[in-house]
Every structure is written in C-alpha cells, then in structure tokens.
Amino acid sequence: GESVGLHLPTLSVQEGDNSIINCAYSNSASDYFIWYKQESGKGPQFIIDIRSNMDKRQGQRVTVLLNKTVKHLSLQIAATQPGDSAVYFCAEGRDVGGATNKLIFGTGTLLAVQP
Amino acid sequence: NAGVTQTPKFQVLKTGQSMTLQCAQDMNHEYMSWYRQDPGMGLRLIHYSVGAGITDQGEVPNGYNVSRSTTEDFPLRLLSAAPSQTSVYFCASSNSRSHEQYFGPGTRLTVT
Numbered sequence: 001g002e003s004v005g006l007h008l009p010t011l012s013v014q015e016g017d018n019s020i021i022n023c024a025y026s027n028s029a030s031d032y033f034i035w036y037k038q039e040s041g042k043g044p045q046f047i048i049d050i051r052s053n054m055d056k057r058q059g060q061r062v063t064v065l066l067n068k069t070v071k072h073l074s075l076q077i078a079a080t081q082p083g084d085s086a087v088y089f090c091a092e093g094r095d096v097g098g099a100t101n102k103l104i105f106g107t108g109t110l111l112a113v114q115p
Numbered sequence: 116n117a118g119v120t121q122t123p124k125f126q127v128l129k130t131g132q133s134m135t136l137q138c139a140q141d142m143n144h145e146y147m148s149w150y151r152q153d154p155g156m157g158l159r160l161i162h163y164s165v166g167a168g169i170t171d172q173g174e175v176p177n178g179y180n181v182s183r184s185t186t187e188d189f190p191l192r193l194l195s196a197a198p199s200q201t202s203v204y205f206c207a208s209s210n211s212r213s214h215e216q217y218f219g220p221g222t223r224l225t226v227t
Binding site (some may be wrong): 034 | 150215
C-alpha cells in the first residue's frame with residue numbers, strides 16, 4: 001500500500017549547524033511532496049513543496065531534494081536556529097484537476113536545536 | 116484575515132455522545148479537509164471537500180460526517196463518540212492553484 005515514512009524519529013543538532021531530515025516514500029505515482037513544520041500545540045505550517053519532475057528546490061534557508069530512484073526525500077535547513085525546533089512532516093499528494101488537498105503524511109521527525 | 120479557525124479548542128465527551136467540530140476559513144479557498152493526529156503518528160485524512168456541495172472520504176472516514184453548504188464552513192460531525200476517536204483534529208484549506216494547505220490551530224478531543 002501507499003506509505004510515507006521517516007528514517008529518524010528525533011534529530012538533535014547544535015545551533016548554527018545544518019540539519020538534514022529524511023523521508024522515504026513508497027508510492028512512485030505521487031505528483032508532489034511537501035514538508036510541513038509543526039510547533040508544539042499548533043497546526044502544521046507549510047515549508048516547501050517539490051513536484052515529482054524536479055530533483056531540487058530551494059527556499060529561504062531550506063532545500064528539498066528528491067531522489068526518485070530510491071524514493072527518498074530530504075529537507076535541509078541551513079544554519080539551524082532555536083526557532084527551528086519542531087516536528088517536521090513530509091507528505092505526498094497527487095494532482096486531481098490541477099491541485100488537490102488529499103495528502104498522505106509521514107509520522108514526523110522531532111528536530112531539537114541545542115544552543 | 117483570520118485564516119482557518121476551529122472551535123472548540125478542547126472538548127471532553129462521553130462514549131455515545133454526538134458533537135460537531137466547527138471549521139471556518141476567510142480566504143475564499145475551494146478546498147477544505149479534516150485530519151486527525153494521534154500521538155506518534157502523522158496526520159490522517161478523514162474527509163475533504165473540493166467545493167461547496169462536494170465532499171469525499173479520506174483514509175479514516177468511519178464515525179464522521181461532513182457537509183459543505185458554504186465555501187467558508189466545513190463542520191465535522193461525530194455521530195456517536197468512541198474512545199478511539201480521542202485525538203487532535205485539524206482543519207485545513209487551500210486554493211485550487213496551490214499545494215499549500217493552511218491549517219487551523221486544532222481541536223483536542225477526549226472521549227471517555
């Protein structure tokens with residue numbers, strides 16, 4: 001069946017270091033992938049997305065890499081800050097008539113930034 | 116804009132009781148969704164809607180009903196609450212041209 005999962009449940013990094021959060025997916029038919037950040041007690045917040053026909057996409061301090069050969073997705077955060085401490089989820093989706101809100105989420109990785 | 120709002124923030128129900136979780140958005144988004152989040156797990160899609168009058172089931176629809184009579188509102192109804200429905204419920208919305216879903220703050224539901 002379809003699944004989206006994460007390799008590491010917890011990642012601890014020093015402030016200022018770069019962070020890499022990984023995600024494995026099994027459904028090669030997915031059209032796009034999204035990374036969300038969820039702070040304690042809040043709803044998920046969109047970080048960045050990438051379409052399945054792309055290998056890399058950059059945002060502000062974040063880069064998402066997609067390796068379709070091994071069905072692997074990663075989120076790189078440059079110069080990690082204490083405010084980056086949160087749970088990070090990857091999610092996959094398919095386009096239906098342009099865009100869709102039907103996402104399948106992974107289980108999440110807790111990023112803990114040490115001062 | 117207030118974005119996506121959800122009420123109540125917290126709710127305790129007894130087994131067998133019914134209730135409605137409210138969700139509203141003021142961004143004129145076509146798409147709205149309901150998710151539940153259990154400890155140690157990601158979000159799972161319950162129901163979603165691609166526009167007023169149109170709803171469909173997600174991964175875990177059993178025990179929940181939805182309706183979408185207006186663009187702004189997308190209530191989630193629990194017909195007969197069960198302890199297995201203890202969870203945090205999130206509502207989200209997006210427009211038809213973007214993958215970016217905006218999430219509400221969540222409703223923490225406990226069924227005893």
